Amino acid sequence: MSRSLTGAARTEDWPLREAFVISRSSRTHVGVVYLEITDGLHTGRGECQPNSRYDDTPEQVVAALNALLAKGLNSDADVAGLDLSPAGKNALDCALWDLRAKVAGKRAWELAGLPAPTSIATVFTLSLGTPEAMAAAAVRAVADGKTRLKLKLGGAGDDARVAAVRAAAPHARLVADANEAWTPAMLVPYMQALADAGVELLEQPLPAGADAMLAEVARPLPVCADESCHTLADIAGLRHKYDMVNIKLDKCGGLTNALALEAAARDAGMGIMVGCMLGTSLAMAPAMLVAARAEWADIDGPLLLARDRDHNLSFDAHYCASVPTAALWG
Numbered sequence: 001m002s003r004s005l006t007g008a009a010r011t012e013d014w015p016l017r018e019a020f021v022i023s024r025s026s027r028t029h030v031g032v033v034y035l036e037i038t039d040g041l042h043t044g045r046g047e048c049q050p051n052s053r054y055d056d057t058p059e060q061v062v063a064a065l066n067a068l069l070a071k072g073l074n075s076d077a078d079v080a081g082l083d084l085s086p087a088g089k090n091a092l093d094c095a096l097w098d099l100r101a102k103v104a105g106k107r108a109w110e111l112a113g114l115p116a117p118t119s120i121a122t123v124f125t126l127s128l129g130t131p132e133a134m135a136a137a138a139v140r141a142v143a144d145g146k147t148r149l150k151l152k153l154g155g156a157g158d159d160a161r162v163a164a165v166r167a168a169a170p171h172a173r174l175v176a177d178a179n180e181a182w183t184p185a186m187l188v189p190y191m192q193a194l195a196d197a198g199v200e201l202l203e204q205p206l207p208a209g210a211d212a213m214l215a216e217v218a219r220p221l222p223v224c225a226d227e228s229c230h231t232l233a234d235i236a237g238l239r240h241k242y243d244m245v246n247i248k249l250d251k252c253g254g255l256t257n258a259l260a261l262e263a264a265a266r267d268a269g270m271g272i273m274v275g276c277m278l279g280t281s282l283a284m285a286p287a288m289l290v291a292a293r294a295e296w297a298d299i300d301g302p303l304l305l306a307r308d309r310d311h312n313l314s315f316d317a318h319y320c321a322s323v324p325t326a327a328l329w330g
Contacts (some may be wrong), residue, residue, distance in 0.1 A: 004093035009065035009091065011058040012068075014280060015306040021127040022023035023154040023325035024053070029056040030278040035065060035091040035159040037099060039075060044099025045329060046286075048091040048250050049277035053227065061088040061154050066091075074100060079254060086253040092287045093254025094329070101330050108330030112259065114138075117292040117322040122299045123150040123175055131157070131164035138169040142272065145317050149175045150298060151199075161265035166197040175296060177203035180227055184213050195220035201273070201296060203246060205226060207280040214241035224273050231257060232264035244271035246298075247290055255286045262290050276301045281312035297321075 050056035097154035101108045124146040182205040204226040215271045224244040275298040284299045291297040311327040
């Protein structure tokens with residue numbers, strides 16, 4: 001039965017443990033959008049992290065969500081058809097899943113017809129830096145029990161960065177993310193350097209929209225579309241250039257669309273990585289429903305924060321994320 005909803009969105013600022021650096025930005029805090037909706041008896045919560053890469057800001061999303069709620073919203077709303085950015089749709093879609101689970105007295109995965117998620121091993125992200133700085137960060141991470149490392153790369157010198165990390169952490173499993181920073185001239189030699197170092201996956205080496213070369217060269221390691229992949233409509237144009245897709249709820253518009261994107265990618269013979277923007281455990285919990293079946297999970301957002309929400313996800317000694325409690329989400 002459809003219910004009339006009220007609620008409010010707000011911006012929140014969360015400090016990071018240390019500066020987070022990728023090829024196009026550096027930050028010490030992350031701004032997220034927190035959303036609560038209620039039918040008067042039950043409350044659903046969602047979170048998103050609007051990203052400047054997509055010309056989106058927390059303030060824009062908060063204004064759009066609050067305007068939508070002021071006009072009136074029902075619990076059976078079709079989020080995909082609303083005038084919201086993908087990040088805004090994510091916050092609302094996940095809040096609706098949370099609300100519907102509470103109304104039904106079930107967990108979100110039961111409503112979705114999925115098996116209950118188990119604890120999920122996540123990669124831990126190392127910020128872009130000099131080879132020496134990244135090697136030192138890898139040593140600290142491995143000493144802390146983090147054995148799956150994701151290296152943020154930045155273009156020139158990436159072969160040296162990867163070699164330094166491999167020498168410092170010879171037994172760690174490595175993936176790398178170039179965040180669109182490579183030029184066509186870098187592609188073949190740098191892919192080979194990563195493969196020689198035992199890197200198991202490379203994300204988005206070339207800019208979205210300028211990645212046709214990936215279909216024309218041999219790929220010595222799996223290449224994953226991130227900025228090039230948003231919704232299931234993208235899959236047909238990606239399947240010959242990429243081996244995997246990175247599904248992020250903030251990019252695709254929420255859990256509902258993430259599940260559809262996963263199915264389309266699998267039908268196209270592509271592998272799955274589930275990623276995240278920076279954010280709290282509330283943003284990671286819905287992603288775990290997709291991450292439970294993915295080859296790789298990158299849901300380390302809470303580990304990069306100086307603090308987290310109440311009822312947060314816990315991570316064991318091997319950095320496997322716990323199943324989210326109902327008090328957190330879903």
